[in-house]
Amino acid sequence: MARLGAELRRQDFVEATVKVVAEHGVAKATTRRIAAAAGSPLASLHYLFHTKEDLFYAVFELLYSVPQQALEHSPASATLADSATGILRHLINWFIAHPEVAAAQPELFNWALRNDPELANKVYVQAIDGIESIFRELPEDQLDDHLVMAVSRLLVQLVDGLVVAWCVHRDNDRLQAETEYACQALSLLASPRTTS
Known part of the structure; x- marks a missing residue:
């Protein structure tokens, strides 16, 4: 039972860190402020x-799990292009x-x-490795390693760019439209090439 309590408390600190960094920036995200936002003693956080770096890394770990959730919404026979665009849409909607x-x-x-x-x-x-591992589970007979790597990198870069732009303009309709343009570009890259 104590382990469950520690895991829940850990999650509370991660969520409080996100809140404090979003409101005040990293420079003002002190452990004291984070502990107060979590409603916990500072000693519990420590x-x-x-270290504060360990706490920041725990926030990044939270973000690693999000692409895996996209698999729940992908059909089993998805192509690389379908998977990539599905994950991109899922990530943007999650953000x-x-x-x-x-x-x-x-x-x-x-x-x-x-x-x-x-x-x-x-x-x-x-x-990038997390995205690549998702793609490597696809049922396609032959996935080109260079293509999987390129699509994975582009997907991460598109998400980062779209999220930063949205943080500036805060227009959900615009974000959705820009996401669809990004999906078109990603789909073109990820679609099988035919030679004639």
């Missing part, structure tokens, strides 16, 4: 997360439903770039 995460993600990534480039690289590589 017991579960030894619309979680605007605080949308605001916190670029803040945290830029912080990592400045303060811990190895962490930034790790986060970026894991995001």
Whole structure:
């Protein structure tokens, strides 16, 4: 039972971190402020997360699980193009439903770039690897490794760009339209080539 309590408390701290970073930015996301937002003692935060960096990394871990959820909405016989566009739409809709995460993600990534480039690289590589692993489970007979890598990278870059733009304009209709344009580009890249 104590383990369940610790896991729930850990999740509370991750959610509080997202909220504080979205509202105040990384520079003002102190552990004291995060603990207060979680309604917990500061000592509890430091017991579960030894450093603020560990806490920030836990937010990135939350983001890694989102593409996997897109598989629940993909048909078993999906092509690379269908899968890629389905995941892109799912991710964008997830960010619309979680605007605080949308605001916190670029803040945290830029912080990592400045303060811990190895962490930034790790986060970026894991995001791409996570997408690639989804594509590698597709039932297609032959998936070209270079194409899977290119589609995975483009998908991550499109999500990042669309989310940052949406954080600026906050127009959901515009975001949906831009997402469909991005899906068209992604689909063109991911569709099988025919030679004549």
